[in-house]
Amino acid sequence: MTYDFDRYLRYDELTKWLHETAAAHPELMTVESYGKSYEGRDLWLATLTDASTGAHGTKPAHWVDANIHSVEVTAGVAALSIIDRLVNGFGTDPLVSRALRSRTFYIVPRVNPDGVEWVLADSPQRRRSSTRPWPWRDAHRAPGLHERDIDGDGRILTMRIPDPNGAWMVSAEDPRIMCAVPTEGTDADTVRYRLMYEGDIVDHDGFTVPTPHPPEGLDMNRNFPSGWGTTVLGSGDHPLSEPEIDALVRAIVNRPNVCGYNAFHTSGGVLLRPSSTRRDSAVAPLDIWVWTELGKRGTELTGYTVHSVYEDFTFDKSETMSGAADDWVYEHLGIFGWTTEFWDVVHAATGTKQSTHFWYTGPTEAEELAVLRWADEHNLEEMCVPWYPFAHEQLGAVELGGWNDMCTWTNPPLSLLQAEVQGHADFAIHQALAAPELEIVHNAAVALGDDVWRVEVGIANTGWLPTYVSRKARKDRMVLPVAAHLAGATVAVGTARQELGQLGGRSGMRFSQRHDGTPDRALVSWVVRAPAGTAVTITAEHQRAGTVVCDLVLGA
Incomplete structure (x- = not known):
C-alpha cells in the first residue's frame, strides 16, 4: 500500500498500512493490539527498535500517541510519518540508526478510532472524542x-x-x-x-x-487520573472510565522503560508542556529547565514555539484544563510529557x-x-x-x-499536510536520545587465590537525563534503582544481586560549575569462588535506562 502522508486514512487503511509496514521491516517493527475501543476496534501499537541489539523492553523508550480528539486528524498522519522516518532511515541515516539500535519507540497512531471514523465518514459527524453516549447513556438529544x-x-x-x-x-x-x-x-x-x-x-x-x-459529550483527554474531576467538561464517570484511556494507561505503565511522552493534537503550531493546573513556580525548577532545553531543539526542528499550558494557554486560571495525558505522565510517572498542537493557519x-x-x-x-x-x-x-x-x-x-x-482552522489543507508534519519525527528522535542509557564501561577479575576472585564492573549512565529522568520522579520515589546481578559462579561474600541507587546524567553536569565528579558512574564488585576459565555473566538493569550484559572469563 502506497501512502504519501497527503490524506487521512480510514481505520481499515490505517490497519493495512501498519501491518504491511511491519511485514516489510520485521527486524525493526511489530504491531499489536493493546485494547479495544468502545465500538470494538483494535487499538494498534507499533513498536520500533533494532531487534538485533536487544528486545524492546531492554532499551530506554519514547512514547508517541495521536488522535485522542476525533477531528484532529493531522495528528495521526504525523504519528505515521515518524514510523516511516524510522523504518526508511535505518541503515542510511546515522541518527535514525543510532536511535533504533539503542532506543525503542512506541507509537499509537490513533487513540480514538471510533471518533475518527465518524469524522472521516462520507456524511461526517464531529465529536470531541469518543462515540460513547455520555452523560446520558440513552444518547438523549437535548432540545x-x-x-x-x-x-x-x-x-x-x-x-x-x-x-x-x-x-x-x-x-x-x-x-x-x-x-x-x-x-x-x-x-x-x-x-x-x-x-x-x-x-x-x-x-x-x-x-x-x-x-x-x-449526546456523545466525552473528552477523553480529561479522563486521565491526574487532575481528574467532575467539574472538568467531558471528564467521564471516573478516571479511566473510557476503554481507550484505560487501555492506553495500562499499556504505558506496562512499559516502564518509557522515558518521554508526546501526545499529538491540533491546532496552534505549538509545543505545550505541563503543568495544566499549576504555575511554573510550583514545579521543580530543574524539571522546567529540562523542558526548556528540550523545547529549544523542538523549536529548531519544527518551528513550533514552547508554552506552559497553565501560564500561557489557560484563559481563566480558575478553570484549568486538567485530566490530560501530559500532566498524568509527569505527575504519576515522573517523565517529561508534551502535547504537540499541529498547524497554525494564521x-x-x-x-x-x-x-x-x-x-x-x-x-x-x-x-x-x-x-x-x-x-x-x-x-x-x-x-x-x-x-x-x-x-x-x-x-x-x-x-x-x-x-x-x-x-482551515483545525487541520491544514491536504496539499500542505505532508510538509506540516515534517520535523516532528526528528524531535521524537531527539527526545529518545536524551533518555538515560546504561552501559558497562569497565570490567575486571582479580585472582585472590584458591579459586577465589574479585569480580568488578563499572556501570555508567551515558545518557543526557539521569536514570530517574525527572526531579519529580526522584522526590516522589517513582523509579527503582539500578541493580546488578552476577551469575555463573558462587558468590562467597555478599549477594549475587546488588542495588546501586540512581545515576546522574550529562544534563546535571550543567550545574556542577565544571567540577563534575562521577555521579553518572557506579562500581560494583563481588567475591566469587570458581575455577579459572569459568565464564560469569553480569547483568546491569534499570527500568528506564535499559539492560546491559557483560560476559567475563575468570583468569582470561
Missing part, C-alpha cells in the same frame, strides 16, 4: 441545535440566518467573511445575521435555539503566531481576511465556501458556507 452535514456534501459548515439583532454582519472587505457587529451597533439598513453550526434543531419552539452538548498566512488565547477568542477580522487572501493566492478553494441558499427543515431559508474548519 437545540445538533451539528450535522444537513445537505450531504461531506462538510459541516456554518449556517447564517438573517436576524436584525444578530451579532454578525458581512465584512466590507470580502463578502465571504463575517465580522462582529460594532459595540455601538449598526444603522437599520445593515443586514445582520446569527451564526450557527450546520445542523438540525431538536424540538424547535420557533423562537429559541439552544446549543447543548452532543502563521501560515501572515508569518505571525496566533494568540495563545486563540482557542477562546477565535480569529480577528484582520486574521480571517489574511487567511482568506492567502488561501486565494494558493488556490485553496476548499478552505472557505461562498454562501449559498438552503431550505432548513426547522429554520426555513438560511445560507450555508463560510470556513470549512476541517481544512
Whole structure:
C-alpha cells in the first residue's frame, strides 16, 4: 500500500498500512493490539527498535500517541510519518540508526478510532472524542441545535440566518467573511445575521435555539487520573472510565522503560508542556529547565514555539484544563510529557503566531481576511465556501458556507499536510536520545587465590537525563534503582544481586560549575569462588535506562 502522508486514512487503511509496514521491516517493527475501543476496534501499537541489539523492553523508550480528539486528524498522519522516518532511515541515516539500535519507540497512531471514523465518514459527524453516549447513556438529544452535514456534501459548515439583532454582519472587505457587529451597533439598513453550526434543531419552539452538548459529550483527554474531576467538561464517570484511556494507561505503565511522552493534537503550531493546573513556580525548577532545553531543539526542528499550558494557554486560571495525558505522565510517572498542537493557519498566512488565547477568542477580522487572501493566492478553494441558499427543515431559508474548519482552522489543507508534519519525527528522535542509557564501561577479575576472585564492573549512565529522568520522579520515589546481578559462579561474600541507587546524567553536569565528579558512574564488585576459565555473566538493569550484559572469563 502506497501512502504519501497527503490524506487521512480510514481505520481499515490505517490497519493495512501498519501491518504491511511491519511485514516489510520485521527486524525493526511489530504491531499489536493493546485494547479495544468502545465500538470494538483494535487499538494498534507499533513498536520500533533494532531487534538485533536487544528486545524492546531492554532499551530506554519514547512514547508517541495521536488522535485522542476525533477531528484532529493531522495528528495521526504525523504519528505515521515518524514510523516511516524510522523504518526508511535505518541503515542510511546515522541518527535514525543510532536511535533504533539503542532506543525503542512506541507509537499509537490513533487513540480514538471510533471518533475518527465518524469524522472521516462520507456524511461526517464531529465529536470531541469518543462515540460513547455520555452523560446520558440513552444518547438523549437535548432540545437545540445538533451539528450535522444537513445537505450531504461531506462538510459541516456554518449556517447564517438573517436576524436584525444578530451579532454578525458581512465584512466590507470580502463578502465571504463575517465580522462582529460594532459595540455601538449598526444603522437599520445593515443586514445582520446569527451564526450557527450546520445542523438540525431538536424540538424547535420557533423562537429559541439552544446549543447543548452532543449526546456523545466525552473528552477523553480529561479522563486521565491526574487532575481528574467532575467539574472538568467531558471528564467521564471516573478516571479511566473510557476503554481507550484505560487501555492506553495500562499499556504505558506496562512499559516502564518509557522515558518521554508526546501526545499529538491540533491546532496552534505549538509545543505545550505541563503543568495544566499549576504555575511554573510550583514545579521543580530543574524539571522546567529540562523542558526548556528540550523545547529549544523542538523549536529548531519544527518551528513550533514552547508554552506552559497553565501560564500561557489557560484563559481563566480558575478553570484549568486538567485530566490530560501530559500532566498524568509527569505527575504519576515522573517523565517529561508534551502535547504537540499541529498547524497554525494564521502563521501560515501572515508569518505571525496566533494568540495563545486563540482557542477562546477565535480569529480577528484582520486574521480571517489574511487567511482568506492567502488561501486565494494558493488556490485553496476548499478552505472557505461562498454562501449559498438552503431550505432548513426547522429554520426555513438560511445560507450555508463560510470556513470549512476541517481544512482551515483545525487541520491544514491536504496539499500542505505532508510538509506540516515534517520535523516532528526528528524531535521524537531527539527526545529518545536524551533518555538515560546504561552501559558497562569497565570490567575486571582479580585472582585472590584458591579459586577465589574479585569480580568488578563499572556501570555508567551515558545518557543526557539521569536514570530517574525527572526531579519529580526522584522526590516522589517513582523509579527503582539500578541493580546488578552476577551469575555463573558462587558468590562467597555478599549477594549475587546488588542495588546501586540512581545515576546522574550529562544534563546535571550543567550545574556542577565544571567540577563534575562521577555521579553518572557506579562500581560494583563481588567475591566469587570458581575455577579459572569459568565464564560469569553480569547483568546491569534499570527500568528506564535499559539492560546491559557483560560476559567475563575468570583468569582470561
